[in-house]
Amino acid sequence: MTSLGTASAAPGEIDTGRLWVGETRDGTDIGLPVAVVNGAESGKTLYVQAASDGDELNGVGVIQRWLPELDPDAISGTILVTGIVNYHAFQVAEHRNPVDDTKMNRVYPGDEEGTSSERIAAATFEAATRADLAVDLHQGSTSRMINEVRVRCGRRHRRHQSCLELAKVFDCGHVLDQKGPDGQLARAAPDEGVPTIDPELGGCVGWDEQSIEYGRRGLWNVLKYYDFVEADAALSTQTRAGGFDQYGAPAGGLVDFEFDLGERVERGETLFSITDVFGRVKETVTADSEGIFWRTRRLPQVATGEYVCSVGTNIDSY
Template identity: 70%
Template structure:
């Protein structure tokens, strides 16, 4: 059967690239998202992958640049549908949000074909995503420093929770955040359509980060092997799971010195960071409220009072 996504159309055993129309830009010209269709030579499930729904989160795009050239449709069972850059407008100016409507695109699913620019994009890609059997929505921790992790966003009472958790384990970054996501996230909305969906967060960087991209490449191939798109084996290992975040802000203005590294285990009362003045005098220190894993931190050292500094993943177990 011929598979079509936007202008990309592939018969069994073929790969095609093209554009998915999302309307007109401010000068009246048409805008299209880069898409790819990989139609396997034999029957199987359908995987949907997207990246850059946040315009400055590029590691997912780095993953797609690596995996697509490595995939031979003749060796593939089933179909892979890919949208390489979802937030077209944000990507053009390297901004997190869509500058056309100042919306965070990954809060707009399932979208609205007659709504704002972000809602129209979400509706266009969700039309394809909801035809899939599995969904990977590739992200990163914006430009903050963050461990590689996979987010399960459907909520632990959802009927598809175990399937989403298994998909996160197969992707295999080593860490999982198992916490219900905000309304409008693809990884929260798609399970309501019966589709196991996860949100791999591939570190955090400005531009591409090689280590995080490689983790994403390995994760995608784990999924392809485990779910029989490819004739290979995925090695699944126990994952460290956090069920919520504790977030910490600056108790004073100044410069941040971290006392722990990303991925470190911390106990309640451990010092997470100190704030100094420009000459190194310590103004305050902030300790962990609960035991957990040091998960994420801001990249720049300077902070104003109350500004976000870091996060600790808590309620930690393994599975």
């Protein structure tokens, strides 16, 4: 019997339940939706979670579509799932936990006696570190972004190659291989020996079906490659970026982009221009280095100094 919160499944079974993490202001219990898929045969353990940021919903869409496809009789090993991590932010469609104004993916490994976010992080971190592999489903918030996977442990980490392999298996086509901020699950779990990746499934308001399909297919690739199911997983060459150049607006106005997401950018090429409402160009911004047009703001209007776009740099293939 394998349990996560109130979900408990014998070999060959699936069960869903709640992982209790505290109470609301009226004393109502807070339970994160969790699932256990206990394969008929023994094997590795995979942990998957979504909605660490409450407005990043593509990961929830992935789990909604992927979990019903799983047949525990055809699985070797165990799959642990937390369908919604940032419970409070999800309820109000916000990025940060409104109870303590905290970004959840900055407080791992958490504290079971700490703030609201720290308690949730501690509970989900305990689940993640029971696994052999972990996948933390994200998206680029509500901005526009390519589908990519992030390896956040840093290139000198002892689990770096294992994390990089997992990112390649997930196969979004693009990988950001850059050490992440303290408090990310994909930073903290490798310290406990668990290869962990952070797929960033596009960026949208609500959810995007193409990005959800990337995530659903990626999780199936993981199951195939790591022998949870009997099937072959073909590995594709990934385009890897080692960092970002970020660009802000040198003037206020309306942004016109010269590139589409995923296109190759050469140093000195114009990335975007800013016009006034009558179409007169006020400023143009060029690329500082070659790379890939990775992410942009969603709305065209900008004030001076506002974020506009990012270019992935230090590009190679692996």
